[in-house]
Amino acid sequence: MHIDIITVVPELLESPLSHSIMKRAQDRGLLTVQTHNLRQWALNKYGQVDDYQFGGGAGMVMMCEPLASAIEHLQKEKTYDEVIYLTPDGERFNQSIANQFSLMENLLVICGHYKGIDERIRQYFVTKEISIGDYVLSGGELAASVVVDAIGRLLPGVLNNETSALTDSFQDNLLAPPVYTRPAEFRGWKVPEILLSGNPNLIENWRFEQSLERTKTRRPDLLAD
Numbered sequence: 001m002h003i004d005i006i007t008v009v010p011e012l013l014e015s016p017l018s019h020s021i022m023k024r025a026q027d028r029g030l031l032t033v034q035t036h037n038l039r040q041w042a043l044n045k046y047g048q049v050d051d052y053q054f055g056g057g058a059g060m061v062m063m064c065e066p067l068a069s070a071i072e073h074l075q076k077e078k079t080y081d082e083v084i085y086l087t088p089d090g091e092r093f094n095q096s097i098a099n100q101f102s103l104m105e106n107l108l109v110i111c112g113h114y115k116g117i118d119e120r121i122r123q124y125f126v127t128k129e130i131s132i133g134d135y136v137l138s139g140g141e142l143a144a145s146v147v148v149d150a151i152g153r154l155l156p157g158v159l160n161n162e163t164s165a166l167t168d169s170f171q172d173n174l175l176a177p178p179v180y181t182r183p184a185e186f187r188g189w190k191v192p193e194i195l196l197s198g199n200p201n202l203i204e205n206w207r208f209e210q211s212l213e214r215t216k217t218r219r220p221d222l223l224a225d
């Protein structure tokens, strides 16, 4: 899978995408991520990509011209399955959307800044608007890192144990069950006996019940879905 990201602060994306699982995905050739500094397509030598909003009001708006030039430049090279704009008023990102994105070949991601991007770019270029939660970040870059990470770890061959993404929280709309590791007893606090039983059926049932219980108490909305 290939992901292009248009941003005014490419540095913000560097670290989250170059370590741990995201590094492995790229080292294995399963994921390529390329950032593109929007200022390459700036209006003038001052690197202008934003301007005051029509109608007045605080905050700058990212202009049409640089964004349209960047998007059209990239679209000449690739056909994108989705052009994603990260914005707090987008559709709330969740595991199901991550799963859908992970099946795609090429994604183009646009990170907004300031008051956001000119509405016409959203109308004429963007195909999906995504929010990572009901709070406002300074820009779309951290949100883009979240989305790319959630997608990247789902690509076949990225996680060593293929089943581990399948047992994550939210797959099947259930939260993950509690997990334990050695020692079996720490300060007198014991690991549930059943996990030491060696009986895979009993363990699987226990985990399912724990998942269900955890979901009922913490996220009943997931069960209503």
Ligand code: ADE
Residues within 6 Å of the ligand: 086, 087, 088, 112, 130, 131, 132, 133, 134, 135, 136, 137, 138, 139, 140, 143
């Ligand atoms: N940009 C600013 N806030 C955001 C959010 N919550 N989700 C996605 N992009 C954003």
